[in-house]
Amino acid sequence: MFEQIVAASKGKQIVMFLDYDGTLSQIVEDPDQAFMPKEMRATVRDVARYFPTAIVTGRCRDKVYSFVKLAGLYYAGSHGMDIKGPSKSCKYKKGNQGVLFQAASEFLPMIDEVYKDLVEKTKSIPGTKVENNKFCVSVHFRCVDEKSWAALAEQVRSVLNHYPKLKLTQGRKVLEIRPTIKWDKGRALEFLLESLGYANSTNVLPVYIGDDRSDEDAFKVLRERGQGFGILVSKLPKETNASYSLQEPSEVKEFLKRLVDWKKMSQRAAKCA
Ligand SMILES: O=P(O)(O)OC[C@H]1O[C@H](O[C@H]2O[C@H](CO)[C@@H](O)[C@H](O)[C@H]2O)[C@H](O)[C@@H](O)[C@@H]1O
Secondary structure, eight states: OHHHHHHHTTTSEEEEEEOOBTTTBOOOSSGGGOOOOHHHHHHHHHHHHHSOEEEEOSSOHHHHHHHHOOTTSEEEEGGGTEEEOOSSOOTTOOSSOSEEEETTGGGHHHHHHHHHHHHHHHTTSTTOEEEEOSSSEEEEOTTSOGGGHHHHHHHHHHHHTTOTTEEEEEETTEEEEEESSSOOHHHHHHHHHHHTTOTTOSSEEEEEEEOSGGGHHHHHHHHHHTOSEEEEEOSSOOOOSOSEEESSHHHHHHHHHHHHHHHHHHHHHHHHO
16 A cells, blocks of 8 residues: 555655544544544654645544644644644645634534533433534444433434434444535545645645545545545445555554655655755
């Protein structure tokens, strides 16, 4: 896989897109404790030195920033509905990059309301955790007894019946409630490529690494564009639009490190030539 990606990048700018949970951090029971190991942070910092890099996540943007803590990156939170550019100078930064795009601002009051309703409706089911991700809501069932999963899903559906403008999707032991707008991680990837000046460029090689169903939207965009590579993080074989796979975050780290080392070497070689 590494060799194919490097070969395909000849004469092209690699742009890195990284999902957070299950990709840069291990899946843990408590979503508030999904910290990023120091070594992974150092690796992502290096990646962002050599390639424009974005974190694309279902999480609230501020929350994921509190985990990643790197200023030189793009952040696309709430499944790409909330995009912000690097907060410190970096060579890929274009102009003053505050918030670049918020796809669902008008949904903010509705999301706050549905969050409260969901907390209330699900509080009788032990282990449930409802997370407000600003433009979407997650209802976690990782710590819920399997016998109660159906009842929990039913409660969530009963709340959503009152919100026809919201839809329900499912991730890893999580029900995700999002606006029914045509925006997802794939659209966020396209938006970011455009923001970086690569809208219709053939001189770019986007690489997207993610572990969950919502990442499939980005893998699909890459497949349809016939450009770049999706890399699925999974221990088990799965139906996917990704081109390659890695088993777990530690393999993601090794892949990223290798990419940085290769880039450093090729820059050195170019200077000596
Ligand atoms: O797009 P992502 O960054 O992968 O976000 C998807 C969901 O990730 C988080 O939940 C997942 O990770 C948790 C911590 O390891 C785990 O407890 C949970 O079971 C996983 O689904 C996040 O908390 C959710 O809000 C995101 O929707």
